Amino acid sequence: MVFKLNNLLLSRIASGNGHGEDSPYFEGWKAYDSNPHHLTENPNGVIQMGLAENQLCFDLIQDWLKNNPKASICTPEGVNEFREVALFQDYHGLPEFRNAVAKFMEKVRGNKVTFDPDRIVMNGGATGAHETIAFCLADPGEAFLVPTPYYPGFDRDLRWRTGVKLIPVDSESSNNFKVTREALENAYEMAKLDNIKVKGLLITNPSNPLGTMLDRETLRSIVSFINEKNIHLVCDEIYAATVFSQPDFISIAEILQEDIECNLDLVHIVYSLSKDMGFPGLRVGIIYSYNDAVVSCARKMSSFGLVSSQTQHMIASMLSDDEFVGKFIRKSKRRLAARHRVFTYGLAQVSIKCLTTSNAGLFLWMDLSGLLEEKTFEAEMALWRVIIHEVKLNVSPGCSFHCPEPGWFRVCFANMDDQTMQVALSRIRTFVNKDVDTKKPKKTLRWQGSLKLNSPRIYDDFINSPHSPIPQSPLVRART
Amino acid sequence: MAIEIEQPSVGLSKVAVSETHGEDSPYFAGWKAYDEDPYDESSNPSGVIQMGLAENQVSFDLLEEYLEQHSEASSWGKGSPGFRENALFQDYHGLESFRQAMAGFMEQIRGGRAKFDPDRVVLTAGATAANELLTFILANPGDALLVPTPYYPGFDRDLRWRTGAKIVPIHCDISNNFQITTQALEAAYEGAVAMNINVRGVLITNPSNPLGATIQRSVLEEILDFSTRKNIHLVSDEIYSGSTFSSSEFISIAEILEARGYKDSERVHIVYSLSKDLGLPGFRVGTIYSYNDKVVTTARRMSSFTLISSQTQHLLASMLSNKKFTEKYIKENRERLRKRYEMIIQGLRNAGIECLKGNAGLFCWMNLSPLLETPTREGEVALWKSILHEVKLNISPGSSCHCSEPGWFRVCFANMSEETLEVALKRIHNFMEQRKTARR
Numbered sequence: 006m007v008f009k010l011n012n013l014l015l016s017r018i019a020s021g022n023g024h025g026e027d028s029p030y031f032e033g034w035k036a037y038d039s040n041p042h043h044l045t046e047n048p049n050g051v052i053q054m055g056l057a058e059n060q061l062c063f064d065l066i067q068d069w070l071k072n073n074p075k076a077s078i079c080t081p082e083g084v085n086e087f088r089e090v091a092l093f094q095d096y097h098g099l100p101e102f103r104n105a106v107a108k109f110m111e112k113v114r115g116n117k118v119t120f121d122p123d124r125i126v127m128n129g130g131a132t133g134a135h136e137t138i139a140f141c142l143a144d145p146g147e148a149f150l151v152p153t154p155y156y157p158g159f160d161r162d163l164r165w166r167t168g169v170k171l172i173p174v175d176s177e178s179s180n181n182f183k184v185t186r187e188a189l190e191n192a193y194e195m196a197k198l199d200n201i202k203v204k205g206l207l208i209t210n211p212s213n214p215l216g217t218m219l220d221r222e223t224l225r226s227i228v229s230f231i232n233e234k235n236i237h238l239v240c241d242e243i244y245a246a247t248v249f250s251q252p253d254f255i256s257i258a259e260i261l262q263e264d265i266e267c268n269l270d271l272v273h274i275v276y277s278l279s280k281d282m283g284f285p286g287l288r289v290g291i292i293y294s295y296n297d298a299v300v301s302c303a304r305k306m307s308s309f310g311l312v313s314s315q316t317q318h319m320i321a322s323m324l325s326d327d328e329f330v331g332k333f334i335r336k337s338k339r340r341l342a343a344r345h346r347v348f349t350y351g352l353a354q355v356s357i358k359c360l361t362t363s364n365a366g367l368f369l370w371m372d373l374s375g376l377l378e379e380k381t382f383e384a385e386m387a388l389w390r391v392i393i394h395e396v397k398l399n400v401s402p403g404c405s406f407h408c409p410e411p412g413w414f415r416v417c418f419a420n421m422d423d424q425t426m427q428v429a430l431s432r433i434r435t436f437v438n439k440d441v442d443t444k445k446p447k448k449t450l451r452w453q454g455s456l457k458l459n460s461p462r463i464y465d466d467f468i469n470s471p472h473s474p475i476p477q478s479p480l481v482r483a484r485t
Numbered sequence: 486m487a488i489e490i491e492q493p494s495v496g497l498s499k500v501a502v503s504e505t506h507g508e509d510s511p512y513f514a515g516w517k518a519y520d521e522d523p524y525d526e527s528s529n530p531s532g533v534i535q536m537g538l539a540e541n542q543v544s545f546d547l548l549e550e551y552l553e554q555h556s557e558a559s560s561w562g563k564g565s566p567g568f569r570e571n572a573l574f575q576d577y578h579g580l581e582s583f584r585q586a587m588a589g590f591m592e593q594i595r596g597g598r599a600k601f602d603p604d605r606v607v608l609t610a611g612a613t614a615a616n617e618l619l620t621f622i623l624a625n626p627g628d629a630l631l632v633p634t635p636y637y638p639g640f641d642r643d644l645r646w647r648t649g650a651k652i653v654p655i656h657c658d659i660s661n662n663f664q665i666t667t668q669a670l671e672a673a674y675e676g677a678v679a680m681n682i683n684v685r686g687v688l689i690t691n692p693s694n695p696l697g698a699t700i701q702r703s704v705l706e707e708i709l710d711f712s713t714r715k716n717i718h719l720v721s722d723e724i725y726s727g728s729t730f731s732s733s734e735f736i737s738i739a740e741i742l743e744a745r746g747y748k749d750s751e752r753v754h755i756v757y758s759l760s761k762d763l764g765l766p767g768f769r770v771g772t773i774y775s776y777n778d779k780v781v782t783t784a785r786r787m788s789s790f791t792l793i794s795s796q797t798q799h800l801l802a803s804m805l806s807n808k809k810f811t812e813k814y815i816k817e818n819r820e821r822l823r824k825r826y827e828m829i830i831q832g833l834r835n836a837g838i839e840c841l842k843g844n845a846g847l848f849c850w851m852n853l854s855p856l857l858e859t860p861t862r863e864g865e866v867a868l869w870k871s872i873l874h875e876v877k878l879n880i881s882p883g884s885s886c887h888c889s890e891p892g893w894f895r896v897c898f899a900n901m902s903e904e905t906l907e908v909a910l911k912r913i914h915n916f917m918e919q920r921k922t923a924r925r
Binding site for chain 1: 793
């Protein structure tokens, strides 16, 4: 069926590019989609290292499912609950689901905090949760502060249909991209000068893409900052269970239990099972708010993105199995730690450093600034194209995360098997050694292909803004 | 423990504090009365019977039977290796097998009289999300959609709350059985223009909720012509298409388009869901089917906020691609709904109550205007309250559906057993008898 194009207007939201798909973050995925690596069928294909998925523990899940057929409403053992579950569309969610999620969240935080199941609100994944929270807290034109570098999806999730703005809070590699009070204050003041009303601060802890956690001091400073300015604090803790080595994860919930002054109505947590459990397809997003009005409003809005009752039922059953949950969390951490070790070691062997403070997440924050022709984002993009097309790895360039300094790349390591990981490492080794051996100027390596950068304006604005002189990163060792 | 600071609370958004979520309407107040005192055959025989919830519970045995016979195909119970791939699948295109199954199912419901391309099927978590999403795409804040009255109360929230769009009613009345006329369409449009409101589209529900009747072919043609004349969009919510009592009586906008050779079809978008026809509201399965490429692409991107659980897509892909099963289900479901409808119509007639002639849906549109103290909205609400508290039936007053004529009520009949329906009919009968005696 071919339909003639008519002059029918769509909304401004529909006609714009707020969907964010023109960012390089997604360009790389397209390169992967058209030539995906497969160990046997396509060994020279592009290896996907731009997707932060957790695929390390499915064996545990599958065992559990095999032993718990009642968790599914499709099995002979579970079908007697089919009708009740299929009819259940109450936006409060199945009580057993909320209880199980609350308990799981507590366990992930070492049982150092408690969560009230009545404050748990479902959403269509963390994607839906973020958009809903933005709808609840801010009017069109108002803004959230977001420390850089940050997850590219935020540009769409928090801004597209809501009309809310995002204001970056800068960071520096010289102190491992920490969130500083000074940077927060600066960003807030700049917004004021631009007549933009700041409604809140959004932090991701553990951080995507850094894979680091906020320490106690920083968290306390953030709490004091938002109270002083009387703005909201949204904490995305989607990677909470991926903290694989010391120090332990400190949730904002823990800080609130300490001796600290805070208006609880300002604090909200976003969570999901997509990363910790590896279930992105199930669309289990959670808003946990300490603010009654926000709980009530978000709950009503959740009508637009409820979790399938079939999924709620299964998750409720799985996450109330204490023994299983404990085992899962432990094993997952161990496997992530092992992957992280192998990868960082493999990279170190060719003198590539990653952020040393990283002890969480499904990725590494890799410093390739030493390989740049010049310390610019254009050079970063040029290097990125080489990595995609010659090295055949889809990694994510730092500029797509609004990183203030060029040369950083996010590399995911938990979405593949061991063999593929070794292939990826050997490709990197080959590339770096070749680059060192040939003393040819890097210009010859620049790939002049058709991978166009169709950057949205905000991205252009960002990379063209004045930067402070970029210090030589101490993390890059001299290559000789 | 955090020392709580008392501060003037930092504002939430305007959207958050507005009342457009619509939960203060009597439509929902009746539900609360039911929740506090729910009828149960044995444990609470004098409780409130819920007749305000348009659920389809008459055909679950067919679904359960399917699952029992096909548990391998639809479950992971045996540790099927498919779980991993499925749990990872978050592509907003949706499972191809599921889209194909949905397209095929929609074709079957329309007796093969319209074809659906699986690549135009966009998946959303329920029709609630689909309607909101379409509104975000078709209208800017302040723009309006024309909606015929009476209409589903949820539209006030779904179409307006977060989108900032307006609803301008197309007034329909009993003089022609609440059918939509070109006159009414034009009047609504002109009214909007006079208020400086930009009209972006017409949204119809076919079969209609709350009328429980399909829209006639000639009326559909008129509505499509009107939309073309004004160069606006046409959204057809066909969520009850599989709940028509006889297959031939439902005419989809898709059929009209096919007959016209798809000329000028980019303005048309269909909303569907499995919540009513299959009785699966908890699974959150909605779709947008658009004849407009840009709308399909944009809707797909927006569906990121409201994807269907891949686990549910997998189950339903398996179920709905079993053509033998779906054919049997569709036929049997129609028949059972028809029987229920006839049972309630007869029972109401015996009590001296007439309803609009219906041929679809999970409810009937009951006329209690002769019982009103005053032919006003207040009179209707007073009658509704007495039915709720004395007769202990939760039915939906027409005013919550924006009906311009007082005295009409929507009464659901498919969300209970036959026995419970008998009890409800008996109560109505007694109520009417008492009123007759009181009048003498």
